[in-house]
Amino acid sequence: MAGQTLNPNLLLAVPLAPLLGAAIAGLLGTKFFGNLVGRKTSHTATILGVLVAFVLSAMTLMDVLDGASFNGTLYNWMTVGTLKMSVGFQIDALSAMMMCVVTFVSLMVHIYTIGYMKDDEGYNRFFAYISLFTFSMLMLVMANNFLQLFFGWEAVGLVSYLLIGFWYTRPTAIVANMKAFLVNRVGDFGFILGIGLLLAYAGSMDYQEVFAKREQLATLTLPGTDWMLLTVACICLFIGAMGKSAQFPLHVWLPDSMEGPTPISALIHAATMVTAGIFMVTRMSPLFELSDTALSFVLVIGSITALFMGFLGIIQNDIKRVVAYSTLSQLGYMTVALGSSAYSIAVFHLMTHAFFKALLFLGAGSVIIGMHHDQDIRNMGGLRKYMPITWITSLLGSLALIGTPFFSGFYSKDSIIEAVAETHIWGAGFANFAVLAGVFVTAFYSFRMYFLVFHGEERFGKAHGHDAHAAHHAPAKDAHAAKDAHGHDAHGHDDHGHDDEHEEEHHGLAPGQKPHESPFVVWFPLVMLAIPSVVIGYLTIGPMLFGKFFKGVIFVSEHHQAVEKLAEEYHGPLAMALHSLTSLPLALAFAGVASAYYCYMVNQRVPAWFYAKFRAVHTLLDNKYYLDKFNELVFAGGARALGNGLWNVGDKTLIDGLVVNGSAKVVAWFSALTRLAQTGYIYHYAFVMILGILGFLVYFLPFWHA
Numbered sequence: 001m002a003g004q005t006l007n008p009n010l011l012l013a014v015p016l017a018p019l020l021g022a023a024i025a026g027l028l029g030t031k032f033f034g035n036l037v038g039r040k041t042s043h044t045a046t047i048l049g050v051l052v053a054f055v056l057s058a059m060t061l062m063d064v065l066d067g068a069s070f071n072g073t074l075y076n077w078m079t080v081g082t083l084k085m086s087v088g089f090q091i092d093a094l095s096a097m098m099m100c101v102v103t104f105v106s107l108m109v110h111i112y113t114i115g116y117m118k119d120d121e122g123y124n125r126f127f128a129y130i131s132l133f134t135f136s137m138l139m140l141v142m143a144n145n146f147l148q149l150f151f152g153w154e155a156v157g158l159v160s161y162l163l164i165g166f167w168y169t170r171p172t173a174i175v176a177n178m179k180a181f182l183v184n185r186v187g188d189f190g191f192i193l194g195i196g197l198l199l200a201y202a203g204s205m206d207y208q209e210v211f212a213k214r215e216q217l218a219t220l221t222l223p224g225t226d227w228m229l230l231t232v233a234c235i236c237l238f239i240g241a242m243g244k245s246a247q248f249p250l251h252v253w254l255p256d257s258m259e260g261p262t263p264i265s266a267l268i269h270a271a272t273m274v275t276a277g278i279f280m281v282t283r284m285s286p287l288f289e290l291s292d293t294a295l296s297f298v299l300v301i302g303s304i305t306a307l308f309m310g311f312l313g314i315i316q317n318d319i320k321r322v323v324a325y326s327t328l329s330q331l332g333y334m335t336v337a338l339g340s341s342a343y344s345i346a347v348f349h350l351m352t353h354a355f356f357k358a359l360l361f362l363g364a365g366s367v368i369i370g371m372h373h374d375q376d377i378r379n380m381g382g383l384r385k386y387m388p389i390t391w392i393t394s395l396l397g398s399l400a401l402i403g404t405p406f407f408s409g410f411y412s413k414d415s416i417i418e419a420v421a422e423t424h425i426w427g428a429g430f431a432n433f434a435v436l437a438g439v440f441v442t443a444f445y446s447f448r449m450y451f452l453v454f455h456g457e458e459r460f461g462k463a464h465g466h467d468a469h470a471a472h473h474a475p476a477k478d479a480h481a482a483k484d485a486h487g488h489d490a491h492g493h494d495d496h497g498h499d500d501e502h503e504e505e506h507h508g509l510a511p512g513q514k515p516h517e518s519p520f521v522v523w524f525p526l527v528m529l530a531i532p533s534v535v536i537g538y539l540t541i542g543p544m545l546f547g548k549f550f551k552g553v554i555f556v557s558e559h560h561q562a563v564e565k566l567a568e569e570y571h572g573p574l575a576m577a578l579h580s581l582t583s584l585p586l587a588l589a590f591a592g593v594a595s596a597y598y599c600y601m602v603n604q605r606v607p608a609w610f611y612a613k614f615r616a617v618h619t620l621l622d623n624k625y626y627l628d629k630f631n632e633l634v635f636a637g638g639a640r641a642l643g644n645g646l647w648n649v650g651d652k653t654l655i656d657g658l659v660v661n662g663s664a665k666v667v668a669w670f671s672a673l674t675r676l677a678q679t680g681y682i683y684h685y686a687f688v689m690i691l692g693i694l695g696f697l698v699y700f701l702p703f704w705h706a
Contacts, residue, residue, distance in 0.1 A: 006063055006070040011089050014053045014060070014099060015138040018106075018131045021049025026128025035124075042124040046131040047110045053138065054103035061096040065549075071144055071208065082203065090144030090207060092553045094347065097544075098141040098279055101351050102272055105358045106134040108525035112362050113263045115522035116369065120261075126166060130267060133159040137272040141279060146195045146205040149280065153191065153244065156273045157184045163264040164257045173259040180253035187243015187250050194236030197222075198287075201229060211286045211555075218290045234287055234294035238301075241277025245331050248305045252627055254328060255312075258320045262365030265320055266358045269327040275350050278334045282343045286555040289341065292425050299339025300427040303434035306332025308625070310441035314448065315621045318375045319364045322449045326401065327357055329438060333416050336431050341560035342419035344550050349412035351544075352537050356400035356409055359529040363394035366522050367453060370515035371460060377449055382458035386515040391454050393526040398450050400533045402443040402589045405577040408537030413439075414576070415545060415566060417585055422562040439585045443592025451600045460515065538573045546570050 025042035027033050037045075073088040089095075109130060117123050136159055140152025157180075165177030195205075201217055202210040220229040241247070246254040254274070258265060268274060281288060281298065288294055306329050313325035330353050337346035368375055370387050384391040400409035417439070420431050517523065543549040546567045556563065570576065580586050599606045611618055623629070677688070 004063070004066075004068040005072075006060060006068050006091055008070065008072065008074055008089070010056055011060065011070060011091060011142070012074060014056045014103075015135050015142065017049040017052040017056075018046070018138070019049075019135040021046035022128045022131035022135060025124050025131065029124030029128065037124075039123050042127050043110070043114055046127040047107070049131055050103060050107045050110050050134055053134065054100070054107050057096070057099035057103045060091060061100050064091065064093055064096040073144075077147075083199075083205070085147050085205065086145060087148055088144040088206075089142045091142065093549050093551075094279075094282060094553045095141050097347070097351060099138060101354045102134065102137050102141065105354055105529075106130070106137075106267060106272070108358065108362070108529055109263045109267045112266075112365070112522055112525040115519045116263055116365055117261060122166065126163075126261065126263075129159055129163050129166070130264065133163065133264075133267060133272060137276070140276055144207055146198070146207070146210075150192065150195060153240070153276060153280075154188065156276060157181065157188070157244070160184075160257070160264075160268055160273050163268070164260040166260050166264070170259070176253075176256040176259040180257050183250055183253040184243045187240045190236045190238075191240020191243075194233045194238075194240065197229065197233040197236065207283070214286050214290060217287075228291060228293070230287060231291040231293045234284070234291050235297055237284060237287075238277075238281060238294065238298055241281055241335075242301060243277075244280075245274050245277030245335070246305075246328055247277070247301050247331065247335055248308065249627060251305060251309060251328050252624070252631060255321055255324045255624070258318065258324055262320065262361060262368060265324070266361035266365070269324065269357060269361060274327065274331055275334075275354065278331070278338065278346055278350050281335075281338045282347050282554060285343045288338075289555055289557040289560065295339050295341060296426040297339075298335060299423070299425065299431050302332045302335025302337075302339055303427065303431040304332070305329070306336055306438045307434040307441070310438050310445065312621055312624060313445035314441065315618060316445075317378055319367060319377050319380075319449065319453065320361070320375060322377070322445060323357070323360050323364055326360070326442065326446065329442060330357065330401075333413065333435060333438070336420055336435055337416045339425070339431070340416075340419045340423040340428070340562050341556050342416065342423075342562050342566075343554045343556065344545050344563060345412065345415045345419055347550075348537075348541070348544050349409075349416060351540075352400070352408040352412045352533075355529050355536060356397045356407075356533040359393060359397040359526060359533050360401065362522075362526055362529065363390055363397060366390040366518040366526065367394075367515075369518050369522065374460070377452040379459050380453045381456045381460070382454070383515055384454040387517045389517060389523040389526065393523075393530040394454070395450065396530045397533055398446045401446050402592065403439065403585060404589070405580050405586065406534075406538060408533055408535065410577065410580065411537035411541045411573065414580060414583075414585055415541070418566055418569075419562040422565045423560075425560075436584065436588065439588040440592040440595075443589040444596050447593045447596035448600055451596060456601055538577075541573050541576070542570075 024037065024045040028036040029038070029042040070089055070091040073084075073086045075087040076084060077087060078085040110127070113126065113130065117126050120126065133156060136152050136155035138152075140149060140156065143149040143152060161177045161181045163177075164180050165173045167173045198210050198217075199205055201220060202213045204210055214230070217230050217233075218228070221227060222229050222232050239250075242250045254269070257268060260268075288298070309325050309328035309332060313322050313329065316322045316325060330349070334346045334349050334353070337343070337349060366387065367380070367383065367390060370383065370390065371380060374380075396407075400407040403410045403413040417432075417435050420428060420435055423431070545563065620626070677684075
């Protein structure tokens with residue numbers, strides 16, 4: 001099969017199948033066309049669409065492994081001079097792997113949603129959105145040109161806005177989706193500038209045509225400066241990735257996006273939207289490799305995100321927000337790998353992370369269902385015996401996340417740490433410290449959550465919720481309230497939180513109630529995601545990092561040797577795991593777990609002591625480094641001030657005052673003057689005529705000019 005071209009019609013079916021499902025659920029299953037189809041038809045159509053996409057993606061990956069590929073245009077949208085704007089696919093090892101990950105995780109989320117959203121009024125609308133999200137992401141990863149990449153990029157942003165604000169009657173959801181949308185616009189402004197620069201100087205939007213001119217682009221400088229054009233273009237592209245992949249300081253939208261239902265938390269944070277930036281930088285590796293400045297920028301931003309977002313996970317009490325900050329930290333690890341020129345390791349971690357992070361989010365959702373939609377981990381404890389499947393799958397996900405040997409997260413995370421140690425570009429020293437310190441932090445907050453939720457005393461079903469050591473931090477709420485048979489929660493509110501004056505009222509188990517294991521449609525996806533969370537790293541590290549899987553897809557220049565040095569020391573997945581037993585990362589991970597166990601299972605006075613002694617640090621973390629307030633004061637305040645200034649000076653003073661009213665006043669003044677001469681008396685007009693003739697005579701007399 002080597003050299004064979006893939007069937008473009010089958011490739012086209014991959015994104016179109018979820019789009020068709022989204023159309024059936026979103027148009028026929030909602031008020032748009034009068035609710036023509038019911039819930040069963042809606043979820044069947046969307047799940048079938050994603051299942052077809054997954055099967056075709058898996059077949060495509062098999063063919064790609066046999067040497068097949070595809071790079072071509074399917075549809076010419078517009079031609080302007082020599083510029084062609086088209087829809088086309090580039091299918092190689094990178095895009096085929098991404099297609100499989102996106103469709104598999106999406107399929108699990110679709111199945112899970114049947115159980116999680118069963119009492120929600122917007123059931124069909126939700127299925128339409130998540131299916132449309134899958135279509136958008138597939139268009140992004142399959143693109144062979146910047147125009148289609150940008151289409152997919154903006155489409156996932158738009159659908160994430162709809163999903164985060166799914167419960168649109170809640171003010172917090174509206175604020176969260178608007179925040180996500182605006183922060184992503186900031187990143188997208190940089191992204192489109194980067195695309196514009198490459199288009200202006202390469203004259204094409206096709207990836208391969210731009211890459212073919214990269215050596216020529218590397219000799220150019222940005223007009224009017226001595227900056228390398230390629231450095232500026234790459235940094236602009238990466239600013240787009242900072243918004244989409246939630247890198248510091250454009251990360252502020254992601255924790256707030258927890259306002260959406262749990263299934264979309266898994267979809268946005270695991271395999272789709274947030275990994276788009278990582279995928280894009282990997283795809284652009286031929287350009288980034290020609291600019292060490294851009295790589296340093298990527299490395300430092302990733303290091304800050306990996307370490308400092310992990311710290312925020314330590315003090316969170318909302319189960320979904322702990323996992324959200326974990327996502328931020330792990331995205332930082334992927335970005336550090338990109339900055340180290342270890343692109344293959346970055347996408348390897350992207351893949352392994354997709355499975356165990358989707359598992360952790362869906363596991364958190366299962367716990368929330370069992371707890372009747374109480375999300376505060378301080379009100380849980382001892383759930384292991386009530387929810388055994390959720391417990392064991394969440395434990396496997398947590399072990400993968402902290403990098404336990406033989407689990408999938410270990411192979412990708414340890415490879416990143418080793419690659420950074422072999423990197424010599426500016427910022428590598430700080431990056432090395434950040435990824436190592438992040439190992440301890442990740443293990444601590446992951447198992448803090450695990451112990452508080454599944455072990456220890458049962459803190460649910462009591463009249464008073466929080467234990468003493470944690471009473472300082474108010475719980476966050478999910479909009480999705482526990483319902484009785486009539487679709488109302490324990491307090492009689494409907495699903496969308498309409499009863500705003502009771503917004504702070506506690507949801508959860510009533511005194512004496514016990515949690516319960518979630519239904520089959522909820523725990524089945526957990527089991528299916530737990531399997532790759534354990535084994536996928538062991539099975540794929542060899543070909544993906546040190547084999548020929550990414551040959552001809554990812555470009556690494558000769559003076560960036562990190563992955564090559566790792567390859568020299570690699571002797572198989574078993575040897576790598578055994579070698580790690582004496583390594584620093586494993587010791588740090590074990591120390592993190594042991595610290596969490598001591599603090600939350602043995603001696604709960606320790607967190608209270610830390611809180612008392614380091615109240616200022618806690619306040620800083622609790623306020624998320626005051627970045628939200630900074631954005632509100634500086635950027636939002638600046639935008640408001642600019643808007644007010646433009647209105648007062650530009651609109652009221654210049655346009656209304658000077659142009660509109662001013663011109664009217666000038667006409668009135670001139671009219672008043674001319675009115676003085678229009679008296680109606682003949683002798684006045686005769687006198688003016690005589691004056692005029694006199695003027696002509698004086699002007700034209702010869703002696704005057706002499």
